[in-house]
Amino acid sequence: QQPVQSPQAVILREGEDAVINCSSSKALYSVHWYRQKHGEAPVFLMILLKGGEQKGHEKISASFNEKKQQSSLYLTASQLSYSGTYFCGTDEAAGNKLTFGGGTRVLVKP
Amino acid sequence: GAGVSQTPSNKVTEKGKYVELRCDPISGHTALYWYRQSLGQGPEFLIYFQGTGAADDSGLPNDRFFAVRPEGSVSTLKIQRTERGDSAVYLCASSSGFGELFFGEGSRLTVL
Numbered sequence: 654q655q656p657v658q659s660p661q662a663v664i665l666r667e668g669e670d671a672v673i674n675c676s677s678s679k680a681l682y683s684v685h686w687y688r689q690k691h692g693e694a695p696v697f698l699m700i701l702l703k704g705g706e707q708k709g710h711e712k713i714s715a716s717f718n719e720k721k722q723q724s725s726l727y728l729t730a731s732q733l734s735y736s737g738t739y740f741c742g743t744d745e746a747a748g749n750k751l752t753f754g755g756g757t758r759v760l761v762k763p
Numbered sequence: 764g765a766g767v768s769q770t771p772s773n774k775v776t777e778k779g780k781y782v783e784l785r786c787d788p789i790s791g792h793t794a795l796y797w798y799r800q801s802l803g804q805g806p807e808f809l810i811y812f813q814g815t816g817a818a819d820d821s822g823l824p825n826d827r828f829f830a831v832r833p834e835g836s837v838s839t840l841k842i843q844r845t846e847r848g849d850s851a852v853y854l855c856a857s858s859s860g861f862g863e864l865f866f867g868e869g870s871r872l873t874v875l
């Protein structure tokens with residue numbers, strides 16, 4: 654069963670912040686985040702392993718609460734380049750076989 | 764090449780025809796994955812290889828779909844008796860182990 658992402662879409666002004674949530678009904682080993690721009694391949698952002706760690710990439714950071722089986726991606730001081738669709742991918746067994754959520758479409762306007 | 768290469772980038776075929784999609788992973792990557800992405804959806808897992816063997820093919824929708832990786836490098840996804848519902852972008856990804864997946868640009872399949 655695929656993880657549930659929310660919101661489905663968000664529109665931001667440049668410099669604003671946003672949070673994208675990813676929730677699974679299954680126990681997870683890790684959560685992966687990818688960004689895909691229209692017509693392009695998904696691009697890796699970060700991996701979070703169970704243990705509640707928080708990681709960062711540019712001004713994009715994420716957290717993982719393994720007890721709640723949830724992860725959140727934080728877009729801070731958004732830039733135009735942050736526009737795209739963000740997908741979380743969940744891994745239940747450390748096999749790198751990812752189940753992706755339905756995506757969150759982010760549009761950053763000037 | 765430096766990245767994952769997929770061919771063809773676009774394929775239009777008629778219902779009932781046979782199709783092959785090719786993936787050339789990053790050199791040295793032992794793991795190779797096939798995903799399918801429909802419009803507005805996240806990638807859906809199909810199969811993954813560790814070396815030459817299929818480590819997990821649980822995502823293949825039915826026996827019309829088959830994939831091989833005979834020498835542990837290039838992989839071919841084969842679809843028999845194509846149906847309109849098979850239309851999607853087929854993504855290939857490779858990795859050196861646990862961690863980042865490097866995706867190709869995908870092969871867009873349209874079944875008329």
